[in-house]
Amino acid sequence: MPSNKPITIACDACRRRKVKCDGQQPCIRCGSAGLICCTTSVRRKKGRQGATATVLQELRKAPEPLHTNTNNVISTPTPQSTVISNRFVRKSGLLTPNLVQSCADYFFARMLGTVPILLPTTFQSHVDRTSECLHSYCLVVAFCAFVFTQTGYTSCLDPENQTAGRGKPLLDEALSARRLLDPFAAPTRHGITIAFLLYGCQIGMGNQRQAYYFLREATTLYTAGMLDQADAGVDDNEGNLFWLLLISERAHAIRRHRPITLQITPDSPVLDDTQSDPSSIGFRCLAELYRPFDHMFxxxxxxxDPSSSRELLIQLEEHLQQAVPADLELPDILLADLRVSQQWLRTMIWQLATSTGFLSSTPSHPCLGFAYPLQIARDLSLATWKLSKESLETHGIGLVEKLFEITCTLTDVMACISPAGLRSSSFDIGPQDYLKHFCTLIHGLPGGQNKFLPLLLAKISQTLPSMLASVTRHLGLPVQGQPAPTDMDMDMGSPVGYRNDWYKAFEWGEVSRIGDKTPEIEGQTLFGEGL
Incomplete structure (x- = not known):
């Protein structure tokens, strides 16, 4: 029997329309009108707040609420004249509960220390609303696509790599849903989160222009002042969001020579240094690494800007050393990203010293010496030898690209060293060992064997041909006599997996700045014809 107890709190839509609410969730009137049914704790002030006749039409124009019909169609409540153009057909069987749970388990167990953009409770709230809110559906699909394309999830889930192509359909679904969204219709944090996840997906797919578009959208939404305190909430730390965007933007800007939007000012969010859990410590160290790489750098x-100085580069180098101390103890997953990022940024400093002519035969600091990449390679080799393969796989293609750039710089320097200087002495490891170790890592990490290893072997064959046979034997690969095999070699199942189009289209200027111009050491040419 229906209860005669009066309804004390009507839902928001019924209260605005001044109609009787039955108190159910959702109520009958919202269900029949195609409106989202929710009740806020804040009561509106009494009195007419506008023309009553236009309230229903105004509510129906809101892009946030959604409903799912029996044909698995998610559609936005819109006026009859535009309802067809605004319908979104959810792809059946793509976003299964098992898939969502599996991606969430992987991400929140491994990635919170480097990508703290969501917490489990926040993500679960979006999962619960995927059938009624297009913003939440787009976020969850983009999240799963991010896990597939940007991390080592596929390798962990399927060692035989049979599910490697599942990220593309998820990304396409997220992009299709996003085309119907107004980024200003939902809390700005949702828009920033979706844009960042799509940025990571595009990076994982190798689409650099699309990735930059979504990264700029995320940082622009943040800097536009749309993120108010009401949206920040208590579950997601605004400081984490700011620093995550800053880290991503500066890493991308260094790789692709792009401008940056976010700047550190006295009003910038401060990371909470009272938390002592490993994830918080690791993220603070990561943020500290990128802090000085601002628009001036x-x-x-x-x-x-030609005003660079030796003192500035030395200060940057010393900052990197202090940001991640050598004796820092953290889980392997956190250390993997920190150590590789630290050595990659040290390599970038040395490349800048090279291109600005600051290298010296009697350097005032090791970072201004020609052999500095050998020291970087040694430090990184010792660090990664202690780490598990799974910890390196977690960080996906971004970590592999940093390893690739470090190895290319090492190869350029090795080409200028005598054969005797390349070999190890006694029980000490030498440059040849560093090179083989990095090639082994790139060969075994997700995306490395198919994309970066062919490019690396091609560079070795051009720059350091004496090492090509040794490296390929070390990897268990057939010795390649050409920079890239023919299509017939590909058809015959070459384990190297070369792609001629990758080799031809690759921009070597993005890998190493050594070849930008011939550096000099106090008036004398440093490099020979081999570079």
Missing amino acids: LSRWNGT
Whole structure:
């Protein structure tokens, strides 16, 4: 029997329309009108707040609420004249509960220390609303696509790599849903989260232009002042969001010579240094690594500001050493990203010193010496030898690309060293060992064997041909006599997996700045014809 107890709190839509609410969730009137049914704890002030006749039409124009019909169609409540153009057909069987749970388990167990953009409770709230809210559905699909394309999830889930192509359909679904969204119709944090996840997906797919578009959208939404305190909430730390965007933007800007949007000011969010859990410590160290790589550094890096100095580069190098101490003890997953990022940034400093002519035969600091990449390679080799393969796989293609850039710089330096200087002595490891170790890592990590290893072997064959046979034997690969095999070799199942189009289209200037111009040491040419 229906209860005669009066309804004390009507839902928001019924209260605005001044109609009787039955108190159910959802109520009958919202269900029949195609409106989202929710009740806020804040009561509106009494009195007319506008023309009553237009309230229903105004509510129906809101892009946030959704409903799912029996044909698995998610559609936004819109006026009759535009309902067809705004319908979104959810792809059946793509976003299964098992898939969502599996991706969430992997991400929150491994990635919170480097990508703290969501917490489990926040993500679960979006999962619960995927059937009624297009923003939540788009976020969850983009999240799963991110896990497939940007991390080592596929390798962990399927060692035989049979599910490697599942990220593309998820990304396509997220992009299709996002085309119907107004980024200003939902809390800005949702829009920033979706844009960042799509940025990571595009990076994982190798689409650099699309990735930059979504990264700029995320940082622009943040800097536009749309993120108010009401949206920040208590579950997601605004400081984490700011620093995650800053880290991603500066890493991308260094790789691709792009401008940056976010700047560190006295009003910038401060990371909570009272938390002592490993994830918080690891993220604070990661943020500290990128702190000094601001627009001033990038202007010098891009060649638009010639005012760089040796003292500045030395300060940057010393900052990197202090940001991640050598005796820092953290789980392997956190250390893997920290150590590789630290050595990659040290390599970038040395490349800037090279292109600006600051290398010296009697350097005032090791970072201004020609052999500095050998020291970087040694430090990184010792660090990664202690780490598990799974910890390196977690960080996906981004970590592999950093390893690749470090190895290319090492190869360029090795080409200028005598054969005797390349070999190890006694029980000490030498440059040849570093090179083989990095090639082994790239060969075994997700995305490395098919994309970066062919490019690396091609560079070795051009720059350091005496090492090609040794490296390929070390990897268990047939010795390649050409920079890239023919299509017939590909058809015959070459384990190297070369792609001629990758080799031809690759921009070597993004890998190593050594070849930008011939550096000099106190008036004498440093490199020979081999570079």
